[in-house]
Amino acid sequence: xxxxxxxxxxxxxxxxxxxxxxxxxxxxxxxxxxxxxxxxxxxxxxxxxxxxxxxxxxxxxxxxxxxxxxxxxxxxxxxxxxxxxxxxxxxxxxxxxxxxxxxxxxxxxxxxxxxxxxxxxxxxxxxxxxxxxxxxxxxxxxxxxxxxxxxxxxxxxxxxxxxxxxxxxxxxxxxxxxxxxxxxxxxxxxxxxxxxxxxxxxxxxxxxxxxxxxxxxxxxxxxxxxxxxxxxxxxxxxxxxxxxxxxxxxxxxxxxxxxxxxxxxxxxxxxxxxxxxxxxxxxxxxxxxxxxxxxxxxxxxxxxxxxxxxxxxxxxxxxxxxxxxxxxxxxxxxxxxxxxxxxxxxxxxxxxxxxxxxxxxxxxxxxxxxxxxxxxxxxxxxxxxxxxxxxxxxxxxxxxxxxxxxxxxxxxxxxxxxxxxxxxxxxxxxxxxxxxx
Amino acid sequence: xxxxxxxxxxxxxxxxxxxxxxxxxxxxxxxxxxxxxxxxxxxxxxxxxxxxxxxxxxxxxxxxxxxxxxxxxxxxxxxxxxxxxxxxxxxxxxxxxxxxxxxxxxxxxxxxxxxxxxxxxxxxxxxxxxxxxxxxxxxxxxxxxxxxxxxxxxxxxx
Ligand SMILES: Cc1cc2nc3c(=O)[nH]c(=O)nc-3n(C[C@H](O)[C@H](O)[C@H](O)COP(=O)(O)OP(=O)(O)OC[C@H]3O[C@@H](n4cnc5c(N)ncnc54)[C@H](O)[C@@H]3O)c2cc1C
Numbered sequence: 001x002x003x004x005x006x007x008x009x010x011x012x013x014x015x016x017x018x019x020x021x022x023x024x025x026x027x028x029x030x031x032x033x034x035x036x037x038x039x040x041x042x043x044x045x046x047x048x049x050x051x052x053x054x055x056x057x058x059x060x061x062x063x064x065x066x067x068x069x070x071x072x073x074x075x076x077x078x079x080x081x082x083x084x085x086x087x088x089x090x091x092x093x094x095x096x097x098x099x100x101x102x103x104x105x106x107x108x109x110x111x112x113x114x115x116x117x118x119x120x121x122x123x124x125x126x127x128x129x130x131x132x133x134x135x136x137x138x139x140x141x142x143x144x145x146x147x148x149x150x151x152x153x154x155x156x157x158x159x160x161x162x163x164x165x166x167x168x169x170x171x172x173x174x175x176x177x178x179x180x181x182x183x184x185x186x187x188x189x190x191x192x193x194x195x196x197x198x199x200x201x202x203x204x205x206x207x208x209x210x211x212x213x214x215x216x217x218x219x220x221x222x223x224x225x226x227x228x229x230x231x232x233x234x235x236x237x238x239x240x241x242x243x244x245x246x247x248x249x250x251x252x253x254x255x256x257x258x259x260x261x262x263x264x265x266x267x268x269x270x271x272x273x274x275x276x277x278x279x280x281x282x283x284x285x286x287x288x289x290x291x292x293x294x295x296x297x298x299x300x301x302x303x304x305x306x307x308x309x310x311x312x313x314x315x316x317x318x319x320x321x322x323x324x325x326x327x328x329x330x331x332x333x334x335x336x337x338x339x340x341x342x343x344x345x346x347x348x349x350x351x352x353x354x355x356x357x358x359x360x361x362x363x364x365x366x367x368x369x370x371x372x373x374x375x376x377x378x379x380x381x382x383x384x385x386x387x388x389x390x391x392x393x394x395x396x397x398x399x400x401x402x403x404x405x406x407x408x409x410x411x412x413x414x415x416x417x418x419x420x421x422x423x424x425x426x427x428x429x430x431x432x433x434x435x436x437x
Numbered sequence: 438x439x440x441x442x443x444x445x446x447x448x449x450x451x452x453x454x455x456x457x458x459x460x461x462x463x464x465x466x467x468x469x470x471x472x473x474x475x476x477x478x479x480x481x482x483x484x485x486x487x488x489x490x491x492x493x494x495x496x497x498x499x500x501x502x503x504x505x506x507x508x509x510x511x512x513x514x515x516x517x518x519x520x521x522x523x524x525x526x527x528x529x530x531x532x533x534x535x536x537x538x539x540x541x542x543x544x545x546x547x548x549x550x551x552x553x554x555x556x557x558x559x560x561x562x563x564x565x566x567x568x569x570x571x572x573x574x575x576x577x578x579x580x581x582x583x584x585x586x587x588x589x590x591x592x593x594x595x
Contacts, residue, residue, distance in 0.1 A: 058489055059499035224495070224565055226530070249485060249503035267501055268531025269565065279531070281507070285483075312495040329497040349496045 001026055002370040004198040007182055008032065009169050009211065012042035013145060013352040015203035016152040017359030017378070023159035024381060025367065025374040030195070031153065031161060032184055034168035037432055040205050042145045042352055044308030046230060046264050047257045048241060049073060049081055049143040050353040053088060053113065053136075054248055056105035057098075062329045063109035065354050070139060072356060073148075077383045080148040084256055086140025086241035087121065091131045091292060098246055099134045106138065113138050127237040127294050140241040142257055145352055146425075150432040151383035152355075158384060163435055171215050172200070172344075179216070179343035199369075201362065202346040206273035206309040212346065218339045221346060224312040228265035229278050231286040234303035237261055237294045244293060251289025254297070258424070263290035263297070273309040311348050329354060332362055386431045400433050438563075440575060441554040444583055446590040449546045450519065456590060457521050457540065457551075458514045466585035468578075471505075482508045486529075491566050491574055504529050510536070519543065532561035549590075555579070 006022060008015045011033030022029040033039070052066030074081050090096055106113040116135045122128060153163050164184070171183035173194050181196040202208050206225055212218040236256045244252040255262045263286045270276035283302055291297040313331055330349030336342035345366070350358045360376040367374065386396065393411075397404040410427055446453065456462045460480035464473050472483040485503045492501040510525020519542040526535040538555040563571045 055499050058493075058502055059497070062497060062499065226498070226501070247487070247489070247502045248500045250505045265500075267504065268528075269561070270531065285505075310497075312498050314494055315496045331496055351497070 001374075002372050003028065004370055005196065006030070006199045006201065006366070007195065007197040008201045008203055009182070010040065010202070010204035010207070011035075011037065011149065011153070011163075011165065012040040012203070012205050013149055013152075013355035014042075014205065014347060014350060014358055015201075016149045016156070017355040018201055018203055018347070018362055019161050019163075019359075020152045020156040020159070020381075020383075021356075021359040021363040021376055021378050022366065023156045023161035024377055025363065025372060026160075027366075027370075027372065029156070029161045030197070031156070031163045032167045032169055032182065032195075033163075033165050034187060036165055037149050037153070037435075038146050040207070041308040041310055042149060042205075044230075044306050045145060045352055046228075046253070047142045047145070047255050047262055048253075048353070049141040050351060051086055051138040051140045052109055052111050053086065053102075053106050053138040053140065054243065054253075056109045056111060057101055057247065059329075060105065060109050062351075062354075063105070063111060065329060065357055066351070067109060067111045067139075069354050069357050070141065072379045073143065073353070074141065076356075076379070076381060077143075077148055077151055079385045080144050080151060080383075082142045082144075084140065084142050084240050086138045086243060087116065087125070087128075087135050087238075088138060088243045088245040089121070089128070089132045089135040089293070090245040091129060092133045093131075094133070094244075094246060096134060099136075102245060103136060106136075111138055125238045125240060125242075127296050128242065129293055129295055131292075134245065136245070137240070140243070142241065142255060143352065144428075146428055146432070147385070148352075148383075150428070150435065151385050153435055154384045154386070155381065157435060165435070169204075169211060169215070174216070174341070177341050179341060198343065199366065200344045201366070202344060205348070206311050208311060208346050208348050212335075216335075216339075216341055216344070218335060218341060220335075220338050221333060221348065222314060223348065225270045225273055225309050226312050227268050227270045227273075227276055227278075227307050227309045229268075229282045229286070229305060229307045230262050230264040231283055231290070231302045232304045232306070233261045233263065233287075233290070233297055233300045235259070235261060235296075235300050237296055242293050244289075251286050254290050254293055260303070261290075261294070261297070263287065270309060276307075276309070278305065278307050313348055330358055332365060334365075386434050400430055402430065438557045438559060438572065438575060439554070440557065440579055441552075442579075442583070443550060443552040444587050445544070445548055445550045446587050447548055448590050450542050450544060450549045453542055453549045453551060453590060454514055454521065456586070457523075458512050460510075460512060462589075463512070463523075463586075466582050466589060468581070469503075478513060479511045480509070482506075482510075482527075484508075486578065488574075491570055494566070494570075501530070508536075529562075530565075532559075532565065534559045534562065553583075 019031045050066040052063035056063040173181035209223040242254045266282045333346040469485040488504045489502040492498040506529040508527035521540045523538040540553045
């Protein structure tokens with residue numbers, strides 16, 4: 001077993017999955033996140049646990065990875081997943097010949113797919129457009145990213161990982177072209193300290209290249225930041241995720257998320273992930289495209305919108321053999337090889353749906369480097385979520401500093417109090433505080 | 438970026454002017470138009486282009502296979518020098534571009550030659566996809582549009 005101390009920068013889905021994987025193999029790992037859970041893209045995504053169908057035609061490898069982890073995540077984190085199912089539907093006037101290509105690409109990628117007679121679909125999903133001409137069902141699901149990341153971190157914590165939320169990396173400790181630690185600022189107290197590590201993993205998503213260039217003068221990762229706007233309608237119209245049957249394109253999906261519907265997305269390039277403007281024309285466009293799939297959307301309009309940013313990295317970038325495109329979807333850079341600065345790796349790309357897989361792959365890479373033989377087991381470890389029972393109310397109330405009676409009101413519904421839906425996010429937030437206790 | 442070329446169609450000049458100076462007609466040669474609104478000589482277009490060949494160079498960018506393009510422009514015809522000018526600007530994936538096209542028409546009642554020149558400013562895209570890829574994309578799309586215009590003029594497509 002190695003006694004190397006490892007830091008992971010970024011507590012989105014990627015960083016959290018890495019911390020869990022490394023901690024579960026017995027390694028000494030610390031997560032450093034400048035904000036709270038979901039402050040990055042993982043808190044501003046579409047909510048989909050991909051079946052892979054969306055990518056089957058033009059990115060089969062990404063489709064295969066998605067379906068693999070769709071099944072794994074549903075097993076290890078059932079409390080984060082709603083098995084909505086998904087439908088891909090063509091409308092009259094759409095290119096109907098795409099259906100055959102789509103069906104065979106899904107089968108090829110191992111995605112269970114079945115054609116649904118349109119009358120049956122309309123019976124089951126009465127809000128769907130009557131203009132539907134062909135429909136397929138696929139195992140798309142939705143995932144609550146806040147719960148998922150909290151669960152990953154609670155599990156990692158139970159495995160010995162240290163979690164530092166509200167801690168921003170503002171520099172590196174470098175000796176002889178080797179990273180020996182990170183300089184962090186506590187964003188609440190303002191305190192700055194230098195922490196020593198043997199290896200640092202940069203999993204800061206859209207911020208990854210900025211951290212490298214600002215603090216290490218490493219400019220080898222050419223990243224383009226691609227943002228997407230999503231519009232929320234305050235009503236759920238379908239049990240299933242509703243996708244337009246065509247090549248991936250703007251405005252081709254309506255995701256039922258709890259009691260709301262999220263229509264997405266648009267794509268636009270931005271310079272700064274912390275500060276960018278959304279084009280208000282996109283709201284009208286998304287509502288119009290959404291209404292083609294579910295006409296009732298017209299009657300409701302937008303209740304709010306949000307936007308997230310993902311990094312795009314050139315697949316064929318020449319990095320002198322130091323980067324590994326293990327997947328068509330994400331890439332690992334070993335800066336010792338690419339830039340002559342050892343002790344730091346960067347992982348970029350991927351999806352929330354494939355975070356566990358990304359965590360496993362980079363941990364395999366690290367374990368190879370450190371000579372650790374323990375295999376990843378994260379496809380079998382059930383993720384922790386605090387147990388809600390009257391028995392542990394006292395302990396929970398103590399650790400959360402919330403009175404027992406208020407906690408009772410929030411956590412338990414009775415016949416007369418059906419606070420369940422109203423308090424659901426409050427409940428999640430409270431439970432996530434277990435991370436700090 | 439400047440592109441130029443010429444084409445001939447076996448129709449009179451009037452017919453060419455009619456088609457090219459009418460946004461409703463002209464837009465039939467723009468790929469996958471989803472929205473068009475015309476106000477006199479001004480028009481707004483929304484269309485999609487298959488960009489998978491270009492965005493495919495990025496990891497996991499298959500969601501950018503089809504990109505939406507917004508374009509607002511105006512068309513003017515100057516009979517004195519037989520020139521049609523189409524100019525305007527737009528954006529795709531949030532990156533702005535502008536286009537100025539001029540077509541000088543010559544010929545007789547049976548055959549019209551159009552010498553066209555376009556000045557396209559795609560600065561942001563060149564940064565994104567590389568200069569040579571942008572050149573290729575532009576000339577492919579222009580070729581397609583020109584060949585469609587020629588076919589429509591000669592009546593081989595409605
Ligand atoms: C519009 C859109 C829709 C999407 N929809 C889906 C979907 O439906 N399903 C799906 O599976 N995927 C989806 N994705 C992709 C998915 O959201 C991302 O791949 C995933 O969330 C990325 O996680 P991450 O951990 O790499 O990045 P992030 O979640 O952004 O995490 C990076 C973290 O690093 C932190 N950080 C930055 N700088 C510092 C610093 N200096 N010090 C410490 N911490 C720092 C940030 O605060 C942030 O929390 C979508 C992406 C977009 C843009």
